[in-house]
Amino acid sequence: MMDNFLHEFKDAWRRPNNALPQIIIINVVVFLVLAVLNVFGKIFGFSIISDFVYDQFSIPPLFADFILRPWTLITYAFAHSLQSIFHILFNMLVFYWFGKLIVEYLGNQKLINLYVMGALAGGLLYLFVYNFVPFYAENSNFHGMVGASAAVYAITVAAATLVPNYTFFLLFFGPVKIKYIAGFYIVISFLGSVGGNAGGNIAHLGGALMGFVYIKQLQSGTDWGAWVGGVMRFVKSFFVSQPKMKVSSNQKRTKTYSTTNTSKSSTASNIADQAEIDKILDKISQSGYESLSKEEKQKLFNASKKG
Template sequence: MGLYDRDYGRGGMRSPWDRVENPRSMTITLIIINVAVFFADMIFSDRETGFSLASWLAVSSESLTQPWKIWQVLTYGFVHDDQNIRHILFNMFGLFIFGRIVEQRIGAAEFLRFYLCAIIVGGFAAAISGLAFGDAPTIGASGAVVAVTILFACYFPNTEILLMFVLPVKAWVLAVLYVGFDLFGALGLAGDSNTAFQVHLSGAAFGLLYFFRGWNLGFLADGLGGMNQMSDKIRSRSRRMKLKLHDPDRKLAQEAREADRILDKIHRNGEDSLTAAERRTLERYSARQRKKRQQAE
């Protein structure tokens, strides 16, 4: 039984306070952003004048040689070829399949940090490759999606994946095939291809290092301490309001606060971060809530 199949993971309509405490999937949010940029590129690009949103946001060697364009090492990862719908479809499908599970494992905030760092690593790889061998602008989320896929395979190596929707293979086998194909392409053995193999390989390397080195990118949020404190105050105010309305009894209020804290921990760090005592607290709180609903009926 999955985390969100349990009683304390269910809910009805989401109030504004619920959205603060239990934000929607970061994976879905990233997909929405990518799709929005894709359609914005289609709408605002002008083939006659040569203006293209994609070319403006793409990464290239100029992103390094012209430092005022350094932001392109990030923005390229949210742009896709508007003349080839398969480009965004394949990337977003991979992100949807593997991203949600990895996000549940490491938490939404850490997943966002991992994803953005994978894009940046791939962006620098593309820019440096352009300096060394000559380049064309690079766009697409594939490097970050490969990083997510590799991390999924590291966490769940024996999970079966349907390759080409037909052939069942272990996740670790899929990861090996990904890396092998990209190595093959990077060596120029794949013929003429517009695929940025070096970006894929940098994403795969980042995913492997993240897993085997046991990295946690939470330190990147230190500069946002003020925003985090504000978020904590909002969550605290939300809990006090809920307790005042629904839990006048002090013992129940303490239990509800503890349940909220544990759920917040799950959203930050994943269910695997819970201790045995915290799991028992959630189960006890869940049973109490079920009993209250049954009595009300």
């Protein structure tokens, strides 16, 4: 049974275009590693080590501390509180529900873009208010913040912006349009922005704003997160060897001509396809997913598989 579980785990991690479970796996693995270190640290008296490791995932509220570990602007979004398993459980459930919509309509890379951009927006807004807004600056005497919530809020609001009338069937409530679910989350975070988890709620609002703006910019033809894919490809190039191609001298001219024509044809086709997808997304934004024809739904589905 354990071998079968490990096989499925490895398969989910290695499978291409499988960003949703891969991000969940990263979050779960980080949580388990930090939790195990925390338990052994307390039992055997080396909490200083486990606390140090946890600090590398915790974004501090003050710039003076943040500049000593700037990587926490990203790492905080892959760690969760060790005080309760419900923190990671709730985040990953919501991420799974709304992340599936993003993957279905926009593809895997857009999901990754949104996750990273939401985390950055949430972390930056959190840092801004705790360093420049007096109310928060006076209450900045806490250790730091962890959690994927800002990234999850970005994906939730992005999905609600893209397909606002898409319906989830909720226990005790029945069918509910996701725009109302997203709106409820935003209101709750706003009301909690002066409470015990003020920093977390501020980050939620930053992620939510990024999710909304990201989709609106995407619908106008601009992908704010395109650089995320570029960074990923750059890092991946150090670990994945590129196959070398040999071309004989008497074939170079023919292949160059063929490649050029193919490239031009492919580029023109991609531009036409993207324009059509943009029109479909606009239609979804205005009239909802249900207004699409069967052909339009199929085109959107095919485009998402290419992402």
